[in-house]
Amino acid sequence: MRYWGLLAVKLVAAVLAARGLWLGVRVLLPPPRPFLYIGQPFGRDLTWTLAAGFCFLVGCGLLYLAWVDQRYRCRVCLRRLRMPVETGSWSSMLQFGRPRIEYICPYGHGTLKVPEVQLSGPEHPDWKGNQDIWRELESLEQPTR
Numbered sequence: 001m002r003y004w005g006l007l008a009v010k011l012v013a014a015v016l017a018a019r020g021l022w023l024g025v026r027v028l029l030p031p032p033r034p035f036l037y038i039g040q041p042f043g044r045d046l047t048w049t050l051a052a053g054f055c056f057l058v059g060c061g062l063l064y065l066a067w068v069d070q071r072y073r074c075r076v077c078l079r080r081l082r083m084p085v086e087t088g089s090w091s092s093m094l095q096f097g098r099p100r101i102e103y104i105c106p107y108g109h110g111t112l113k114v115p116e117v118q119l120s121g122p123e124h125p126d127w128k129g130n131q132d133i134w135r136e137l138e139s140l141e142q143p144t145r
Contacts, residue, residue, distance in 0.1 A: 018059030
């Protein structure tokens with residue numbers, strides 16, 4: 001639930017930032033002269049149209065960055081995934097599988113396997129959660145009594 005909550009907060013922040021940029025543009029640009037009693041400057045005034053297009057592109061870019069950042073976060077602790085490891089090989093595809101990049105949570109909560117090349121359309125990354133990996137490793141270190 002925290003994972004989706006963070007995504008919602010980031011998306012709302014991106015929308016508010018784009019809205020703030022648009023309000024700043026409206027304050028900074030001079031008011032348009034009315035033409036044929038049309039008060040809406042968008043679409044007939046080049047400066048306003050370019051400013052609206054710029055704000056739209058910045059807003060879309062912020063939403064995209066929020067989405068991409070969310071893909072590379074741990075589903076449990078929300079930390080950025082680290083330690084990318086390239087696995088697989090095109091020359092040994094039958095033995096090792098297709099090339100992909102694996103990211104791991106620094107606290108061992110899980111791994112994310114991202115395809116290196118998407119040949120047949122978009123392939124979704126595969127998240128695999130680990131079951132208390134650190135507890136298992138600590139139990140191996142403790143001497144048997």
